Amino acid sequence: MTEPLLSVKNLRVEFPGPRGPVEVVRGVSFDLGRERLGIVGESGSGKSLTARALLRLIPPPARVRQEALRFDGMDLAAMSERQMRRVRGARISMVMQDPKFSLNPVMTIGSQIAEALRVHGTLPRGQIRARVIEMLTQVRIHDPEHVMGLYPHEVSGGMGQRVMIAMMLIPEPDILIADEPTSALDVSVQAQVLDLIETMIARNGMGLILISHDLKLVARYCDRVLVMYRGEVVEALEAGRLDAAAHPYTRGLLESVPRMNETRRLLPVLDRAWDTEGRGT
């Protein structure tokens, strides 16, 4: 069997707390090929920390441990910070929730995207501009030359997120991690952004990790879904078979969301009785 593109085994993240260390990611394992994997969970479930740990973006005092963290034959855990920088962005890149906070507010969009190329690529200077324009066209920005000269505050949230995607995809990474890429956007724009990610992933033959609290949305855009709860993967599902969910948490999550043709008088509330360690809401 060939080695998967990315392999995570027994990933643990802990933070120091007043009463000793608190473990917030508790033994997460998964393999990722050139496929689309969804990670779903509520806030505090450890889904975003898992993603950050893959890129070694969790600073002390947090402690990250793992049995294995391998990417394309390399041991990410053993890499130096310098080697790691050649992976981040170039081989594994990440799109975050709100473009307002992840774009540099004092740099034009064109120069930010070009920077991504200059740092990672070997493209001659003269070709950079053409490549940026091509990339912006690919993310369906109609007037790329105009948009290149704009600052982030001059574009809408949807366009900002498309710019982010362009920037993340321009070095042609192998894996894209999208952490709640659309939760700051309007519904009409959400679908566009997710469709765009889907198309770009398919075109470049990449792997995708899509992180969200919305189980149905993730299922629509992914092949497989991991459901996280309190730092653990409680269930792994085929995206097309959500109805086969067996874990009470996943089932509760599916049931508790209002539907468009809603006729229930009250919504079933997530029953955490199975969670013996208990946690109030």
Add this chain to the structure above:
Amino acid sequence: MSAALEISGLSVRYGRSTVVREVSFSVAEGESYALVGESGSGKSTILRAVVGMARDISGTIRLSGEALEGPRGRGFARHCQMVFQDPYASLHPRRTVDAALSEPLVIHGIGTRADRADRVIEMMRAVGLDERFRFRFPHQMSGGQRQRVAIARALMLDPKLLLLDEPTSALDVSVQAEILNLLVRLREERGLTYVLVTHALPVVGFMCDRLGVLRKGRMVEEAEAGQLREGRFSDPYAQELYRFSLGAGERQGQAG
């Protein structure tokens, strides 16, 4: 009987830009009405105009038949209250639940200290908060608990009309159901009238009787909740919004 809230020809300007244009609708007593639209459609601004937080307005706003003008007084606070999207931002970070809930009573000179304590406990029970949270601060509670406090605070003066601005969109889906159920139950128990602002159409289908669809400050269509559930809108933009909402949440089987 006059409507609980009647808005006619309302326009709101922020500086030189007009964000609400000639919007009219009315909400009957005991009804639950939703304003839906995307960001920038003016839906929240309409609520802000009702509570007097938007200054540059024209048109009329009537509350149970009485036209609202100028700064909103104490009578208004007893009649109409608002719940905001993010309870972490709307609750005072250095006041306990007890202080937050007692404050409206103190301002309105209601009851003795002992009466007020009773009412705080009673209200906490009504919104499903355990009494042990009474002396906690907002940061010591979860998002769902904080929103319960915000709802309790809004209900302390026993208002008739509750304005809800995206009350669940800052919460996890797993907690959303609890708050939505709470709002449905409170409306039944207390005969409240709701005006809900949201971008989530399924939430409207669950807890509203009617809705108004806003686009760029104009009301493009009003519909019954039944029409929403079946997706029967006549305005093209309303149809589009409906389709997108299906796409993000539960587009089934088609394409992609």
